[in-house]
Amino acid sequence: MPLLRIEGVAKSFGNFRAVDKLSLDIRAGEFFALLGPSGCGKTTLLRMLAGFETPDEGRILLGGNDIAQVLPHERPVNMMFQNYALFPHLSVRDNIAFGLKRAGMARKDIATRVAEMVALVKLEGLEKRKPDQLSGGQRQRVALARSLARRPQVLLLDEPLAALDKKLREGTQGELMELQRRLGMTFIIVTHDQEEAMTMAGRIGVMDAGRLVQVATPRNLYEAPASRWIAEFVGDINLFSGQVTARDRGRLTVTTTEAGTLAVSELWPPVTKEAVSVAIRPEKVKLSRRAPATDAGASQAINRLEGAVIDVNYLGGITSYRVKLESGAVVRSSMANTARLDVDAYLAGQRVVAWFTADDCLVLEQ
Amino acid sequence: MAHTVTRLTRFNMTSLAVGLAFLYLPIVILVIYSFNASRLVTVWGGWSLRWYREFFSDRAMLEAAWMSLSVAAVSATLATLLGTLAAVGLARGERFRGRALFSGMLYSPLVMPEVISGLSLLLLFVALNAERGFWTVTIAHTTLTMCFVTVVVQSRLSALDRSLEEAAMDLGCDPVRAFLMVTLPLIVPAIVAGWMLAFTLSLDDVVIASFTTGPGSATLPIRIYSEVRLGVKPEINAICTLVIALIAVIIVIASFASRLSNARGESAAPL
Numbered sequence A: 001m002p003l004l005r006i007e008g009v010a011k012s013f014g015n016f017r018a019v020d021k022l023s024l025d026i027r028a029g030e031f032f033a034l035l036g037p038s039g040c041g042k043t044t045l046l047r048m049l050a051g052f053e054t055p056d057e058g059r060i061l062l063g064g065n066d067i068a069q070v071l072p073h074e075r076p077v078n079m080m081f082q083n084y085a086l087f088p089h090l091s092v093r094d095n096i097a098f099g100l101k102r103a104g105m106a107r108k109d110i111a112t113r114v115a116e117m118v119a120l121v122k123l124e125g126l127e128k129r130k131p132d133q134l135s136g137g138q139r140q141r142v143a144l145a146r147s148l149a150r151r152p153q154v155l156l157l158d159e160p161l162a163a164l165d166k167k168l169r170e171g172t173q174g175e176l177m178e179l180q181r182r183l184g185m186t187f188i189i190v191t192h193d194q195e196e197a198m199t200m201a202g203r204i205g206v207m208d209a210g211r212l213v214q215v216a217t218p219r220n221l222y223e224a225p226a227s228r229w230i231a232e233f234v235g236d237i238n239l240f241s242g243q244v245t246a247r248d249r250g251r252l253t254v255t256t257t258e259a260g261t262l263a264v265s266e267l268w269p270p271v272t273k274e275a276v277s278v279a280i281r282p283e284k285v286k287l288s289r290r291a292p293a294t295d296a297g298a299s300q301a302i303n304r305l306e307g308a309v310i311d312v313n314y315l316g317g318i319t320s321y322r323v324k325l326e327s328g329a330v331v332r333s334s335m336a337n338t339a340r341l342d343v344d345a346y347l348a349g350q351r352v353v354a355w356f357t358a359d360d361c362l363v364l365e366q
Numbered sequence B: 001m002a003h004t005v006t007r008l009t010r011f012n013m014t015s016l017a018v019g020l021a022f023l024y025l026p027i028v029i030l031v032i033y034s035f036n037a038s039r040l041v042t043v044w045g046g047w048s049l050r051w052y053r054e055f056f057s058d059r060a061m062l063e064a065a066w067m068s069l070s071v072a073a074v075s076a077t078l079a080t081l082l083g084t085l086a087a088v089g090l091a092r093g094e095r096f097r098g099r100a101l102f103s104g105m106l107y108s109p110l111v112m113p114e115v116i117s118g119l120s121l122l123l124l125f126v127a128l129n130a131e132r133g134f135w136t137v138t139i140a141h142t143t144l145t146m147c148f149v150t151v152v153v154q155s156r157l158s159a160l161d162r163s164l165e166e167a168a169m170d171l172g173c174d175p176v177r178a179f180l181m182v183t184l185p186l187i188v189p190a191i192v193a194g195w196m197l198a199f200t201l202s203l204d205d206v207v208i209a210s211f212t213t214g215p216g217s218a219t220l221p222i223r224i225y226s227e228v229r230l231g232v233k234p235e236i237n238a239i240c241t242l243v244i245a246l247i248a249v250i251i252v253i254a255s256f257a258s259r260l261s262n263a264r265g266e267s268a269a270p271l
Helices: A042-050 A092-101 A107-120 A136-148 A164-185 A194-200 A216-223 A230-232 B010-034 B050-056 B061-091 B097-109 B114-127 B132-159 B162-170 B175-203 B207-212 B222-228 B234-263
Strands: A004-013 A016-026 A031-035 A058-063 A077-080 A153-160 A188-191 A203-208 A211-215 A238-247 A252-257 A262-266 A275-280 A285-290 A301-313 A319-323 A330-336 A353-355 A362-365
Touching: A004 A042, A016 A042, A016 A188, A016 A211, A016 A330, A031 A042, A031 A194, A042 A077, A042 A153, A042 A188, A058 A353, A077 A136, A077 A211, A077 B162, A092 A107, A092 A136, A092 A153, A107 A136, A136 A153, A136 A164, A164 A194, A188 A194, A194 A216, A203 A216, A203 A230, A211 A216, A211 A230, A211 B114, A211 B207, A216 B114, A230 A238, A230 A275, A238 A262, A252 A275, A262 A301, A285 A330, B010 B234, B050 B061, B050 B234, B061 B132, B061 B175, B061 B222, B061 B234, B097 B132, B114 B132, B132 B175, B162 B175, B207 B222, B222 B234
Parallel strands: A031 A188, A031 A203, A077 A153, A153 A188
Antiparallel strands: A004 A016, A004 A058, A203 A211, A238 A252, A238 A275, A252 A262, A275 A362, A285 A353, A301 A319, A301 A353, A319 A330
């Protein structure tokens, strides 16, 4: 039995179906991310877990008990709000103690727990400050400490890092993961930032139009997306649509108008339709001046696309290129700058061969 | 908060001076003449506190002042209570039917000519056969000032982040406790400001009070108005100066209240 089981939960606002018969299991101690574009229903789902919205249908089982109709203040679940929602009239200490006082904890225990939480999020010395006397990062920590203080069975985090700048966000991601491991608590985070989800979560549920379209580890989500939509939503990708024209021992030949005939390895489950898309991530597309030697006995087929570099973007760690093929289609390639003096190896206008192996391609049904 | 410093140019200085003079010159003259020793309002006879003594021994005038202050205090309190409840209903109960109509009706006293409000209240009290006096004026002032309280409190409430109440519920408060422990402390400055506004509005009202009051229970403005018709006595200047002082104190307190709410990081109630 998973800690949290969401069973056929649906919620509509007027005619808008925010969450559509969604089912999901979350294990105890898991760091789970709900990822999706804005308006996909991820926040509504989170608010139903917190109790601020009541599902129209379905059940939410926490440790076996249906909590779908239970009021927020009676759930062993706490939430960290996107804008932190710190009580402006209370000090840091009173903000953190707020939930403990409501739980009827003894004064002495409250003081101990608050001190513990303050130390946990490294806010020592700021206990008497009011929220408006804190920096953005400090407020975020107070909000985290306040939501953790009651030791909820599940902590819900609604875009917890959205208000922080990039540098601070990266540091805080690491701290959140560390904290979650140390406390062994179940975290469910809602985010629209795929990098954030991939960095922190053990599993990611991708949502679109109120449905879960894929639940997978970050690696599987990126390397084996279940649909063309997910492939495009998570990371950058080159897509060529075409027809399957031959099948031979797990090797498909796909004829495309944009990139000619491509050899791709078939994944499980096998494609059943003729019309497919061949997808290839930019970092798996290599560039070279001349076509790599054709080796008839090579374990995998290599696809070669000839074209001209149309622009070069140096991004520090990598350089990304756009190559225009004869067909007019554009292929993106990104290559790591592994040597200091060899960056920008290719210049705009230069003729190159963009190549990739059959195993690096994905076949997605249209 | 912006920390822009604009240098005062000569033009700005002049326009400020002219504007302030236009607003305050009559009041300054009134205050100065309230210390006039002469019986004639227009002739300066040296400094004196004579007219203040006169006022404090004028029984009828003192009774009117007391009547005005108690009407203002009671009606402001009632208006604050009702107005705050209405504001909470309007700002929080977004789903009830006829909300737009209700809020429109609530705000009508803001634009309704006072003569019409006064007359309709008079007709109501006559129809109910109510004895006109303290309570009829108080009720009339409550209906007049309640919408002002609602405007002030509602704007504060809608500036307040809804997720604060949700956070309180998330941390173990039922909806009522969440309101009392989080929302109420945050709107107190607006409630105080609303009360002050209602108090001053009631204190200076002549029109509605004269429609709804009865014989022998005149408020201070009515009393002053009827005295002035017989010619301005210097005593009136003294009374007016005292009223101005009272209102100035209230405005200072109200601006402190809204400064306090600014300090709490939220936008202040407009006043």
